[in-house]
Amino acid sequence: MTTSTSAGSRAASKRPARPAYRCGECGWTTAKWVGRCGECQEWGTVTEEAAASAGPRTAAVAPTRSPARPIGEIDVETARATPTGVAEFDRVLGGGIVPGAVVLLAGEPGVGKSTLLLKVASNVAAGVSDKAASPEDAPRPAPKPRTVLYVTGEESAGQVRLRAERVGALAPGLLLAAETDLATVLGHIEATDPDLLVVDSVQTIASAQVDGAPGGVSQVREVAAALIAAAKERDLPVILVGHVTKDGSVAGPRTLEHLVDVVCQFEGDRHSRLRLVRAIKNRYGPTDEVGCFDLSETGIVGLADPSGLFLSHSGAGVPGTCITVTLEGRRPLALEIQSLVVPSSLANPRRTTSGIDSSRLAMILAVMHRHAGVRLVDQDVYVSTIGGARVSEPAADLSIALATFSAREDQVMPPGTIAIGEVGLAGDIRPVAGLDRRLAEAARLGFTRAVVPHGSSPKPPAGMTVLPAQHLGEAVELARGGHLPPQQERSRFDVGQP
Numbered sequence: 001m002t003t004s005t006s007a008g009s010r011a012a013s014k015r016p017a018r019p020a021y022r023c024g025e026c027g028w029t030t031a032k033w034v035g036r037c038g039e040c041q042e043w044g045t046v047t048e049e050a051a052a053s054a055g056p057r058t059a060a061v062a063p064t065r066s067p068a069r070p071i072g073e074i075d076v077e078t079a080r081a082t083p084t085g086v087a088e089f090d091r092v093l094g095g096g097i098v099p100g101a102v103v104l105l106a107g108e109p110g111v112g113k114s115t116l117l118l119k120v121a122s123n124v125a126a127g128v129s130d131k132a133a134s135p136e137d138a139p140r141p142a143p144k145p146r147t148v149l150y151v152t153g154e155e156s157a158g159q160v161r162l163r164a165e166r167v168g169a170l171a172p173g174l175l176l177a178a179e180t181d182l183a184t185v186l187g188h189i190e191a192t193d194p195d196l197l198v199v200d201s202v203q204t205i206a207s208a209q210v211d212g213a214p215g216g217v218s219q220v221r222e223v224a225a226a227l228i229a230a231a232k233e234r235d236l237p238v239i240l241v242g243h244v245t246k247d248g249s250v251a252g253p254r255t256l257e258h259l260v261d262v263v264c265q266f267e268g269d270r271h272s273r274l275r276l277v278r279a280i281k282n283r284y285g286p287t288d289e290v291g292c293f294d295l296s297e298t299g300i301v302g303l304a305d306p307s308g309l310f311l312s313h314s315g316a317g318v319p320g321t322c323i324t325v326t327l328e329g330r331r332p333l334a335l336e337i338q339s340l341v342v343p344s345s346l347a348n349p350r351r352t353t354s355g356i357d358s359s360r361l362a363m364i365l366a367v368m369h370r371h372a373g374v375r376l377v378d379q380d381v382y383v384s385t386i387g388g389a390r391v392s393e394p395a396a397d398l399s400i401a402l403a404t405f406s407a408r409e410d411q412v413m414p415p416g417t418i419a420i421g422e423v424g425l426a427g428d429i430r431p432v433a434g435l436d437r438r439l440a441e442a443a444r445l446g447f448t449r450a451v452v453p454h455g456s457s458p459k460p461p462a463g464m465t466v467l468p469a470q471h472l473g474e475a476v477e478l479a480r481g482g483h484l485p486p487q488q489e490r491s492r493f494d495v496g497q498p
Helices: 002-013 087-093 113-126 157-167 182-192 217-234 255-259 306-310 358-371 394-409 435-444 472-479 487-495
Strands: 020-023 046-049 102-107 148-152 174-178 196-200 238-242 262-268 274-282 290-296 299-302 321-328 331-343 351-354 379-385 417-419 449-453 465-469
Touching: 020 217, 087 262, 087 274, 087 290, 087 299, 102 113, 102 217, 102 255, 113 148, 113 157, 113 174, 113 196, 113 238, 113 299, 148 157, 148 182, 157 174, 157 299, 174 182, 182 217, 196 217, 217 238, 217 255, 290 306, 306 331, 321 394, 321 435, 331 394, 331 435, 351 358, 358 379, 358 394, 358 472, 379 394, 394 417, 394 472, 417 472, 435 449, 449 472, 465 472
Parallel strands: 102 238, 102 262, 148 174, 148 196, 196 238, 321 417, 351 379, 417 449, 449 465
Antiparallel strands: 020 046, 262 274, 274 290, 290 299, 321 331, 331 379
């Protein structure tokens, strides 16, 4: 009985590995081929892949090259972040890039990923920084020129050279290689011994030792693992460019985001010059910082003060405008909301938005009708932001409501007024996070009046008057320069009577 059992076990161990099928977009696996991925619902992305044999295949080696040491004896100076020369990019990374760290920068096609990294590579190679020194900054040693290897798999070397001339990114220490073979890229690393490696992009590099087309799950995993191993062995910082899918997520297997140390998302509208870089994952710094850039024909420039892009200075004294201050990460940005209200000839009036969630606007209009007596059921309402900005946080609700009220009543908001607050379904104004930082930014830009939620009790900056409002009706009265209505008059805002 024992002999037959052991023979059966040996026979089972000699069976060939069962073929597996894997999705090239998300890495989902299945035992049989299907035309549509069961995870990401993409068609034609499931291909056959040889299954790995069962059992461990790696044995321990001795002696080790770097024995384990007490944590107190580890040298931390080699793990200090080094600035990349682009101040806004350093802000997102947490001060710079750490030796041996692997950064994945993902974004839509044409958003400016290659332009930004070419600027980073040039600044590191030339030893320059785009940050102007200020008296508050601590003295730091001047950056030294270094060797940077820029590997491009999407363009020829001549095309990258032309872009570098256009954006002013030529540096003697910047080495350029147009390669798509992983072994050749590793050979370039051995030959040049760079201080920084940029690979544009990871989906275009392939290994001859792995089956599958470039950009597939197996190829991306192999390329990323080889580059990460080279980065950790040499203490070489590596920046990888990653493609994104139609829904905006990083293309390739999900394990790619787990393998790298930092994942940054490059965002921007094609019709706007503003570009935002935010960290989704960062092992060496915060994930609530945002870098702002201005992309033009002459290159990409960091914006230390991007608030001017979202304000229309020529729109002063025009009904239907209201200023608010939003938070992008920990950075406050002043933003102008514009609203247009016109009589509608349709049974269902239009509700059109640009940069604002349409469902959020519908809720605010319903609250205005019910709790502030503003009749909009027979009016077309158009609400937009300035400069291509997108508003996603509820702190802009009050400014949307006041801009719409100003357009409906054809009344100009008092000069120097901002509005910050979340509007609840009961018409109450709810507190928001980071109010002190928002008011400080507004005071810096010259605003003198702020309508804020009641109960926030912020410390007003010098020269600014804070007007707390508990209800939407009170906010309307305060915003147009009036006083709080007496208690007997406040009831009309609660019953929705005009």
